[in-house]
Amino acid sequence: MSEQTDSAPAWVLAHAKAMPDAPAVDSPWTRLSYRQLAERMLSLAGHLRAAGVKRGERVLIALPLGCAAVVAGLAVQALGACAVELDRETSAASLEAILAQTGARHAFLFGQDARRWTARTQLTHLWVVHSARPPERMLGLLAPSACTWVQEDGSVDLEARAEALESPPPTPPEAHASIVYTSGSTGTPRGVIQTFGNIAANTRSIVEYLGLTSLDRAMLILPLHYCYGKSVLQTHLRVGGSVFLDPRFMYPSVVLEAMATEACTGFAGVPLTFELLRRQATPESLAKLNLRYLTQAGGGMAPETARWTREAFHPAELFVMYGQTEATARLSYLPPARAQRKAGSIGIAIPGVELRVVGEEGTPLPVGETGHLVARGANVTPGYLGAPEDTRSILRDGWLWTGDLAWRDADGFFFLVGRAKEILKIGGHRVSPAELEHTLARHPAVLEVAVVGVPDELGGEAAVAVVVLQPDTPLREESLRRFCRESLPAHKVPRHVMFTEALPRGPNGKVLKAELRTHVMSPVASFESRPSR
Template sequence: MSPIGDTAPAWVRAHACATPDAPAVDSPWGRLTYGQLEARMLALAGHLRDAGVGPGASVLIALPLGCAAAVAGLAVQALGACAVELDRETGAESLDSILAQTGARHAVLFGQDARRWTGRSALTHCFVVHGSRPPERLRALLAPAACTWLQEDGAVDPEVASEPLTALPALAPDAPASIVYTSGSTGAPRGVIQTSANIAANTRSIVEYLGLTARDRAMLILPLHYCYGKSVLQTHLLAGGSVFLDPRFMYPQVVLEAMATESCTGFAGVPLTFELLRRQAAPESLAKLPLRYLTQAGGGMSPDTVRWTREVFHPAELFVMYGQTEATARLSYLPPARATDKAGSIGQGIPGVTLAVVADDGTPLPDGEVGQLVARGANVTPGYLGAPEETAAILHDGWLWTGDLAWRDADGFFFLVGRAKEILKVGGHRVSPAEMEHVLARHPAVLEVAVVGVPDDLGAEAACAAVVRKPGTTPHEDDLRRFCREALPAYKVPRHVLFIEALPRGPTGKVLKADLRTRMLSILSSPDPRS
């Protein structure tokens, strides 16, 4: 056991001692300096401790993006406990499963969501950001759990006195510090364990290649229950920089104005983020932002959108990145200086991470040959919570099997082909949906596109493209198939092109391909699938 000196709570304490008045975590509804953030963190940790939370315990956190969410995660980890940050929209069945898996008896939640938590008898104590809602009504909804009230900036209402935490406890580096839930292969929630050592390794690596300093200030629109969003907060807390948490991206112009007013130097987004900006934002307003860098992860972005982003945000540099929750966020990045000659690449392993391409039996493959992408580093998870079989499926001899297919060029840069489970087998050929999607996305009438596999008449597989048209256009299926034939061999041209109003997406903007495939099958089985 050793003092937890390399954790986010320890980083906050160090900066609070050195620069207590420096900005740390802000939002449209609150501002916290490092001194205030430390005070909020230690005060809430004291209340959690008195409610029975100790090292190794799990605490559920389901809060909107804001200061209180940042304080709650830090307070839980300051005790050596495990923060289980959840999407506020988590369904009742998944919530019950997560409570059973984690054994959590404490939760930090938003008063507006109290009805969602009603009847959860496993909970003994709830810490509630109540806002303007009457505490007594919330207390009745959350009974029999005891309640402690929090303000939107993470401060504890002075209803019950507790001594703040004064010292961070000893903690083994391999102790779970966070559990991040993703969808398992069966659809049941699957908890990815992230240890304090995982988080420290990944955070330090990202700070290194982004060159973050105390002068950096990030605009963060991604939720903290998403490991990409959490890594933005953690990296800036390590560097002594600051983060502006803004959940208002449904109004992009409002966020852009805040980015300018707040003098943000960094901005993180998923592909949908930049697609929305491309459609809705004036390029001249983007060029005036005081950004030093942008980061993009959370799935592949179309080449045209990558080029557009680099052009309109110039001179800010775009870091295209690749990662997984099982890698505590990040595995590779493409240096902006190589954006042109290595276009389409996910880059090289981040500092401390080794990437390789191997055959299905683990044998290393030569450059240029497609195989399984595997990774090794201190940021790789020890596994899934309570799921030894699923853990064994992704971890082999210290290597994380990402589930992605890729190839490496002679310079050591990696190129993704697609998810191994999503690769289509069309007429004896292995076909990447991403390749078809990138071609179709270049058509002037295509707003969005996603390709999935559907059964063909012979019991094999056919590619089906789901296309969202640009407003005012009326392309025909044959138009898009002809367009594909100009760039792709015949076997890579989608068998079906169906037009829909919108692609189904998850909370972080990723296309839900399983849902899309079900919808495509339903449309194709209808009497007139093109109607």
């Protein structure tokens, strides 16, 4: 496969020719073989072309996890255009900023979200996904934009007429394939550019270390606007495997049942995913599974949850992974065979990627010394859309500065210390919130914990631990601080401990530390030593 055709649309077409009836993308409501997926992709691409979508143009996609979202993304890229996949809950202010940054004229939206898309005068054509032809009142909300109805399986309204695309045009690896939005430090959304070459390189690497083949079938509960979720789809489409898309994880037992019924061999989740399964999965539901592997990314998982996951899903192997959107998805993985000896490590660099720990000037640091984690590889973004200063801050002399602090051991395994911007300055010491969180997580009564810094009246910062306790396990603040003093120096012991029912999280399951810090600093927040329940 040449560089110019190494893209997801090309993979789908190759598999549609070689094994047309093999399953490709399924959901609880729709099933698409590779032949059907290819047909819908080319048909929708033809309609987009007829509506005026040009090569390199950016098209917004704000759809729920399902077959229509997959077909839409493939159709956009089949034209050589750029897919901008968004969370359906993107705020009005963020959406306005994204429209201005991308210059998008076309958008895919879910019919139920019509009211949120009114008065978007920049958009000239809306592609409305609805289970049946949208009622006129819904289409009226979206005027004056032209509207085309797309069914939930990605097929286009039969009344619409357009010639299907015969085959994707050659696309150079440096062309923009996707823009993935993250929140900047100021709250303004930043668009991470991912090229066709970035996606192909990262996909090849993941396929290699997971050993994926056409026999693999993944259960995917993660959204496609999240690079982790998208990488699960891309890797399986590359090898001719299949993906079962299931947005029902609010009911874990339902997803576990589907995972067994659908004979899934792989499952991907963030730390919260496995914590919820730990609380709710039954031995009977786990015994029905036939998984070959599990993957975990999106932040560090509590040691006890990691141990439970390895035991509960045995003999499936757990791959702990690390990455970021600016690296398309993945930078490192921890080989399961080294999980016990290298507990707490993010592992080694994925194939095709080089990782280093460097000082402030970019000079490599020796083994065991903490510094900035930087990465180099074909999967690294060319930068942020329309943000040259932000781009220069992360790309220096060909290296991606991840924003994380880490150290490397003598075997070449990397260990995160924390985010460079989150490191607390306490009494002249630099303290990692992650270290405090890992210490507190070892207490048997602690279910979840997040540590943030607040201004200290004596200067610098004070650490505040916000804790979710195991059910029916009352505990006092001083008990946890005493627990910390047993293994931490005095300056690292949290100044205060607060108890809460749940930590604030974003749509991808990550703890929203900015929101947590705001709450902790609120005048109504209390730091009294008291039972949590």
